[in-house]
Amino acid sequence: GENVEQHPSTLSVQEGDSAVIKCTYSDSASNYFPWYKQELGKRPQLIIDIRSNVGEKKDQRIAVTLNKTAKHFSLHITETQPEDSAVYFCAASNPNFNKFYFGSGTKLNVKP
Amino acid sequence: DSGVTQTPKHLITATGQRVTLRCSPRSGDLSVYWYQQSLDQGLQFLIQYYNGEERAKGNILERFSAQQFPDLHSELNLSSLELGDSALYFCASSVVWTSTDTQYFGPGTRLTVL
Numbered sequence: 001g002e003n004v005e006q007h008p009s010t011l012s013v014q015e016g017d018s019a020v021i022k023c024t025y026s027d028s029a030s031n032y033f034p035w036y037k038q039e040l041g042k043r044p045q046l047i048i049d050i051r052s053n054v055g056e057k058k059d060q061r062i063a064v065t066l067n068k069t070a071k072h073f074s075l076h077i078t079e080t081q082p083e084d085s086a087v088y089f090c091a092a093s094n095p096n097f098n099k100f101y102f103g104s105g106t107k108l109n110v111k112p
Numbered sequence: 113d114s115g116v117t118q119t120p121k122h123l124i125t126a127t128g129q130r131v132t133l134r135c136s137p138r139s140g141d142l143s144v145y146w147y148q149q150s151l152d153q154g155l156q157f158l159i160q161y162y163n164g165e166e167r168a169k170g171n172i173l174e175r176f177s178a179q180q181f182p183d184l185h186s187e188l189n190l191s192s193l194e195l196g197d198s199a200l201y202f203c204a205s206s207v208v209w210t211s212t213d214t215q216y217f218g219p220g221t222r223l224t225v226l
Contacts, residue, residue: 032212043114043202043217044155051212089155093212099168100145100215102155 002027002094006103014111019080021106023090024072030101032093033073035064038105039086047088048075080110115139116205116218124224130191133221137184137205143167144186145215146178149200161186162209190223198225 003026013019023033031052036044050057050064050073057064061080066073077084090103115138125131137144146158157170161180172178175193180186190197200222204215 034214036217041200041222043219045114046214046216049214095210095212099157099160099170102157104154 002030002092002101004090004092004101004103006090006106008106009104010107010109012109012111013080015080015082017080019075019077019084019108019110021075021088021090021108022072023074023092023103024070025092025101026071027092027094027096028068028071029096030092030094033064033066034091034093034100035075036089036091037086038089044089077108080108082110082112084108085110114216114218116141116203116216118201118203118218118221120221121219122222122224124226125193126226127193127195129193129225130189131193131223133188133190133201133203133223135186135188135203135205135218137186137203138216141205141207141216142184143206143209143213144180144184145204145206146172146186146188147202147204147217149202149220150196151199153199155202158188160209167209193225195225198223 034049038044063076091100117136143162147155158172160168200220202220204217206213
């Protein structure tokens with residue numbers, strides 16, 4: 001199956017700084033890469049996603065980049081705010097297995 | 113609010129017991145996925161149903177089973193419960209079942225096994 005690795009496991013930034021979370025995947029057939037934000041005790045919420053025919057996607061302060069050759073994708077959050085503090089999960093979806101493979105999560109702490 | 117509903121919100125039970133968790137997908141979604149999230153852990157995929165039929169299986173224990181009914185709601189049955197089964201159980205739904213289909217998560221059921 002697919003193997004998704006996510007780094008770092010924890011990330012602490014000052015309010016206003018940028019945060020970058022990176023994920024790698026193993027199977028080149030994976031073609032859909034969503035990012036989810038999960039606040040403590042709540043459901044994962046989709047914040048941005050990218051499909052394999054696109055290299056970058058932006059939505060206000062959030063952007064995702066995909067490098068298919070290197071098999072990695074990254075989440076970029078600019079001008080971080082305390083409400084960005086949460087656990088972020090990346091995922092890769094593989095048409096051969098028809099399921100999502102989630103990374104282990106990154107706990108982001110934005111200090112005011 | 114994602115439109116996916118789950119009941120109950122909390123469940124406290126004893127070891128050896130059996131429980132049923134329920135999920136209603138978003139209106140129009142045909143596919144339901146079940147995930148387990150233990151404390152400070154990631155999301156473990158359990159099983160997926162599409163239009164009433166099992167589509168994919170993950171790390172689901174034999175003590176666990178699921179089904180999707182004609183009205184598309186799904187139930188996850190957990191039996192012979194152990195302490196280690198204590199976790200948040202999420203369901204998610206998507207329109208169909210393709211690999212590029214976005215999944216929307218429900219609020220989860222917190223299961224505590226004492």
